[in-house]
Amino acid sequence: MGEVIVVTSGKGGVGKTTTSANIGTGLASNGHKVVLVDTDIGLRNLDVVLGLENRIVYDLVDVTSGNCRLKQALIKDKRFPNLFLLPAAQTKDKTAVNPEQMKTLADELKAEFDYAIIDCPAGIEQGFRNAIAGADRAVVVCTPEVSAVRDADRIIGLLEAAELRNPKLIINRLRPDMVKRGDMMDISDILDILAIELIGVVPEDESIVVSTNRGEPAVMDMGSKAGEAYRRITKRIEGEDIPLMNLDVPVGIMDRLKRLIGLR
Amino acid sequence: MLEFISRMLGRESASSKTVAKERLRLVLVHDRASISPAMLNKLREDLVKVISNYMEIDEAALEFNLCQDDREVALVANIPVVKMKRDYATKGLAE
Structure with a gap:
C-alpha cells in the first residue's frame, strides 16, 4: 500500500511544481515506484518541467470521468522506468473533477505505486480541495516572503480543518547572503x-532555471545545490534523519574588514 | 546619507527582515482569528462565564471585538456592569 503526498502552498509561483517534480524524480531514483499527478487543470505544467509534454494522450479528467483507463493515461518517464506522470487536462477547468473522484483515484494509485505525489494548484478553491482529497500527508512550500508565509499559514489552517495533520514545511528559494544582511527572514x-515541522530548505539556485529549460529535474544534477537540497528532502520523506545542508556563504572581504575595525 | 553613516557605525535602522516578521505577526493574528468566528464566540461565552462569577453584567449590551491598527492587535471588550455580586465580596474576605 503506497502513500499519497500533496504538495501545496496557497500562493502561486513559490515552486510547487518544481518541488513535486524533484521529489518524485528523487524518490524514483531511489528505486521507488512513483506517480506524479498534476491537478492544476487548465494550467498544466508538471509535464514540461519533467520534459514529457510531447507524450500526452489522455489526462486526469479522462481518467476520473471514465474516458480511459488509468494505465492508458500514465506517461512513463524517459529516465526512470519506475516514474510516471498523470497529466492535468489543459482545455477544461477545476470543476471538471470533484474531491470524491480524487479520493477514488488516490486509492487506485496507492494500490499500484509506492508514492503518489500530487501537485496542487495555487489558491484555496476547488482545485485545492481536489488535490488534498485523497492525500495521506501534506508538504507546504513557502518562500521567505511576507505574502508566501501568510498564505502558507492559511493553507496550514485549511489542511488541519481537512484533518490532514502535521503538514511538513519546505522553505524554498532561500538566499543565505540576504539572510546574513538581515534582509530576508531566516529559517x-x-x-x-508557522509553527510546523521543517522537512527541507532549498537555496535559490540558477540551476533550477537551467534544469526547467531542459526538462530535467535538478535532483539528478549532482552539481546543483538545489538538487542536493531535494535529494535530502527525498530521503527525509523516506523516513531517514538527514541534517540540513550547509548554506553558509563565504564572508566577503568588506565584511571581514568591517569586523576587524570593530564596525560590526 | 544619514542612513549610510548610521550603517557604517553599525547602528542600522531595523533590518527589513525584522519589519517583515513584525508585519506578519500582526496580520496573522487577524487572519487566524478570522478563520474561525466560532472561536471568537466561544471565547466570548467563556469570558462572560468567568466575569459572571464576580459581577452581574449586561450581556445584551456587551461589545466584543478584535481590533487592529498598524501597531498592534487588541481584543477590546466593553462590558457594562450592572452590579457587583455581594457573595463574592464576603467570600473574598473570608479567604
Whole structure:
C-alpha cells in the first residue's frame, strides 16, 4: 500500500511544481515506484518541467470521468522506468473533477505505486480541495516572503480543518547572503511564525532555471545545490534523519574588514 | 546619507527582515482569528462565564471585538456592569 503526498502552498509561483517534480524524480531514483499527478487543470505544467509534454494522450479528467483507463493515461518517464506522470487536462477547468473522484483515484494509485505525489494548484478553491482529497500527508512550500508565509499559514489552517495533520514545511528559494544582511527572514523566523515541522530548505539556485529549460529535474544534477537540497528532502520523506545542508556563504572581504575595525 | 553613516557605525535602522516578521505577526493574528468566528464566540461565552462569577453584567449590551491598527492587535471588550455580586465580596474576605 503506497502513500499519497500533496504538495501545496496557497500562493502561486513559490515552486510547487518544481518541488513535486524533484521529489518524485528523487524518490524514483531511489528505486521507488512513483506517480506524479498534476491537478492544476487548465494550467498544466508538471509535464514540461519533467520534459514529457510531447507524450500526452489522455489526462486526469479522462481518467476520473471514465474516458480511459488509468494505465492508458500514465506517461512513463524517459529516465526512470519506475516514474510516471498523470497529466492535468489543459482545455477544461477545476470543476471538471470533484474531491470524491480524487479520493477514488488516490486509492487506485496507492494500490499500484509506492508514492503518489500530487501537485496542487495555487489558491484555496476547488482545485485545492481536489488535490488534498485523497492525500495521506501534506508538504507546504513557502518562500521567505511576507505574502508566501501568510498564505502558507492559511493553507496550514485549511489542511488541519481537512484533518490532514502535521503538514511538513519546505522553505524554498532561500538566499543565505540576504539572510546574513538581515534582509530576508531566516529559517528560524519562518518556523517561529508557522509553527510546523521543517522537512527541507532549498537555496535559490540558477540551476533550477537551467534544469526547467531542459526538462530535467535538478535532483539528478549532482552539481546543483538545489538538487542536493531535494535529494535530502527525498530521503527525509523516506523516513531517514538527514541534517540540513550547509548554506553558509563565504564572508566577503568588506565584511571581514568591517569586523576587524570593530564596525560590526 | 544619514542612513549610510548610521550603517557604517553599525547602528542600522531595523533590518527589513525584522519589519517583515513584525508585519506578519500582526496580520496573522487577524487572519487566524478570522478563520474561525466560532472561536471568537466561544471565547466570548467563556469570558462572560468567568466575569459572571464576580459581577452581574449586561450581556445584551456587551461589545466584543478584535481590533487592529498598524501597531498592534487588541481584543477590546466593553462590558457594562450592572452590579457587583455581594457573595463574592464576603467570600473574598473570608479567604
